[in-house]
Amino acid sequence: AQKVTQAQTEISVVEKEDVTLDCVYETRDTTYYLFWYKQPPSGELVFLIRRNSFDEQNEISGRYSWNFQKSTSSFNFTITASQVVDSAVYFCALSEASSNTGKLIFGQGTTLQVKP
Amino acid sequence: DTEVTQTPKHLVMGMTNKKSLKCEQHMGHRAMYWYKQKAKKPPELMFVYSYEKLSINESVPSRFSPECPNSSLLNLHLHALQPEDSALYLCASSQGLAAGPLVEQYFGPGTRLTVT
Numbered sequence A: 001a002q003k004v005t006q007a008q009t010e011i012s013v014v015e016k017e018d019v020t021l022d023c024v025y026e027t028r029d030t031t032y033y034l035f036w037y038k039q040p041p042s043g044e045l046v047f048l049i050r051r052n053s054f055d056e057q058n059e060i061s062g063r064y065s066w067n068f069q070k071s072t073s074s075f076n077f078t079i080t081a082s083q084v085v086d087s088a089v090y091f092c093a094l095s096e097a098s099s100n101t102g103k104l105i106f107g108q109g110t111t112l113q114v115k116p
Numbered sequence B: 001d002t003e004v005t006q007t008p009k010h011l012v013m014g015m016t017n018k019k020s021l022k023c024e025q026h027m028g029h030r031a032m033y034w035y036k037q038k039a040k041k042p043p044e045l046m047f048v049y050s051y052e053k054l055s056i057n058e059s060v061p062s063r064f065s066p067e068c069p070n071s072s073l074l075n076l077h078l079h080a081l082q083p084e085d086s087a088l089y090l091c092a093s094s095q096g097l098a099a100g101p102l103v104e105q106y107f108g109p110g111t112r113l114t115v116t
Helices: none
Strands: A003-005 A010-014 A019-021 A024-026 A032-039 A046-052 A059-061 A064-069 A074-079 A088-096 A110-115 B004-007 B010-013 B018-025 B031-037 B044-050 B053-057 B064-070 B073-079 B087-094 B111-115
Touching (some): A010 A019, A019 A110, A024 A074, A046 A059, A046 A064, A074 A088, B004 B087, B010 B018, B031 B073, B044 B064
Parallel strands (some): A010 A110
Antiparallel strands (some): A003 A024, A019 A074, A032 A088, A059 A064, A064 A074, A088 A110, B004 B018, B018 B073, B064 B073, B087 B111
16 A cells, blocks of 8 residues: 655754655555655645656755655655754655556655754 | 645634635646645645546545636635534645646645634
8 A cells, every 4th residue: 555654753953954854655556756845834835846766866956855765665855954944844745657646645744843 | 937826815614604715726737636634734635626627536525515617726615514624725736637747736825724
């Protein structure tokens, strides 16, 4: 069965620290898509990244980087030099090509608090 | 422009009221979604519209009635709701489901609904 696990419920760091948010997924599909979304207190989910199952290249975007490892079914997200504005709930999500519905299977989310 | 708008931002309604939530996107997307999100939980998919046709109903009670008048608009009609229906209701859109790889969904800011 498909499942996304974000084992870290809450993380608190001090500004400028690096922080990694873990995401482990389960799927039987060979073609699937992984996403990270950020939900600040305002409520809107902000799309951060999409990665398909055939592309294991890691990606860096500014202070954000993502490490996709199929061997461990993980898609971890690292914020370098964290800032107070990074405080939010972060969701990892999975979408399976076989469903062809676009349905996102979300993890439970990790609440990140960055203190000044 | 990756904007999805939702109105109203906040809504308080009694259990006998009828109200509607509205969602609009002008990105040319052909799939639109309604999600329900309770506090400290991930979003839960309610409905998916693809090319203005209802594609998925995740066994949502009939007191929630979706409508897609055209490719840019999505409504959620509410009637005889229960206090446990109080939640953040999120709308999202994405490129069409049928053609091409699955793509990311873009979310609106949500409507915070309170049922009294």
